[in-house]
Amino acid sequence: MKHGGDLSEAMAHSGGDAAAWLDLSTGINPWSWPSSGVWPDAVWQRLPSRADEAALLGAARAAYRVPAGTDLVAAGGTQALIQFLPYLAAPGPVAIVGPTYHEHAAAWRDAGHQVIMIDDFAALPGNVIHAVIVNPNNPDGRIAGHAALAEVAAELRRRGGWLVIDEAFADVDPASSAVALCEAGPIVILRSFGKFYGLAGLRLGFAIAEPAIAQRIAAALGPWAVSGPALRIGADALGNEAWSERMRAALTRQARRLDAVLTEAGFEIVGGTSLFRLARHREALKLHAALARQQIWCRRFDYAEDWLRFGLPPDDAALQRLAAALKSIV
Numbered sequence: 001m002k003h004g005g006d007l008s009e010a011m012a013h014s015g016g017d018a019a020a021w022l023d024l025s026t027g028i029n030p031w032s033w034p035s036s037g038v039w040p041d042a043v044w045q046r047l048p049s050r051a052d053e054a055a056l057l058g059a060a061r062a063a064y065r066v067p068a069g070t071d072l073v074a075a076g077g078t079q080a081l082i083q084f085l086p087y088l089a090a091p092g093p094v095a096i097v098g099p100t101y102h103e104h105a106a107a108w109r110d111a112g113h114q115v116i117m118i119d120d121f122a123a124l125p126g127n128v129i130h131a132v133i134v135n136p137n138n139p140d141g142r143i144a145g146h147a148a149l150a151e152v153a154a155e156l157r158r159r160g161g162w163l164v165i166d167e168a169f170a171d172v173d174p175a176s177s178a179v180a181l182c183e184a185g186p187i188v189i190l191r192s193f194g195k196f197y198g199l200a201g202l203r204l205g206f207a208i209a210e211p212a213i214a215q216r217i218a219a220a221l222g223p224w225a226v227s228g229p230a231l232r233i234g235a236d237a238l239g240n241e242a243w244s245e246r247m248r249a250a251l252t253r254q255a256r257r258l259d260a261v262l263t264e265a266g267f268e269i270v271g272g273t274s275l276f277r278l279a280r281h282r283e284a285l286k287l288h289a290a291l292a293r294q295q296i297w298c299r300r301f302d303y304a305e306d307w308l309r310f311g312l313p314p315d316d317a318a319l320q321r322l323a324a325a326l327k328s329i330v
Helices: 008-014 041-045 050-063 078-088 103-110 146-159 211-221 228-238 241-264 284-293 316-329
Strands: 071-075 094-097 115-118 130-134 163-166 187-192 205-209 268-273 276-280 307-311
Touching: 008 284, 041 228, 050 071, 050 228, 071 078, 071 211, 078 103, 078 163, 078 187, 078 205, 078 211, 094 103, 103 115, 103 130, 130 146, 146 163, 205 211, 241 268, 241 276, 241 316, 284 307, 284 316
Parallel strands: 094 115, 094 130, 130 163, 163 187
Antiparallel strands: 071 205, 187 205, 268 276, 276 307
């Protein structure tokens, strides 16, 4: 599977329409921010205003604890930033800590950079100019410490490159964020709005970096990079810390319940975050196919045939459906 969240492959192989499927293939919060509402006509009919953009960036700065000497840039989703960054970076090889979200390697390779996959920063090759890490990592939830990140950033500054830290899942664990390091490093932090707030279709993401780097990113994106509705919804959601705190607790509880179901079925929990769980089973590929026949879709991996990744079931009925399906299979 190239990505989760697209049931086309599942329906092609096992039939049924989307409504019949329990889609656990993504790491997107199933309990989304309540974005439905009546917006003024101007939100839809006019170009996004500077005031609305400033409100969004102010809310994001507070929510992400961005230092005063660091800038933010909003984009139409983190993927857009992943695509742009390699073209803005200096020429030279890039090290990517993996296995991880594969679009990073694809984007840097397409931009003409040599891509070198490494297990961790202890193996940082001497010839690389840039480095990329997803933190917490997808799919195993691994977290690199701030000291290690600061050390790599300092080394890359000497080499004239950047450290890109994709914090797509850091909302569930704010302490994991390396945003405080941005003032000292040549660091670009990517933050995804849609995963934690459950609004992936809104397409909203942020780059956080020292002013010189942020200005280059903003210039590449051009004006009106984010839609008017996304500016309004993003500002409202990011400004509601009470909702975020309640949601973190709810996600943790549901992740524990999912762990119990998977463990009962013979899986070993080997990683993840509170938005997704990574589980090992020696018959993982057979279980994936069997679940698909019952119209339950999870994430499999070509490079680890004993891994499956499960997103959170949205309610008790979905959790019980998964448990019953696994029981019937195992």
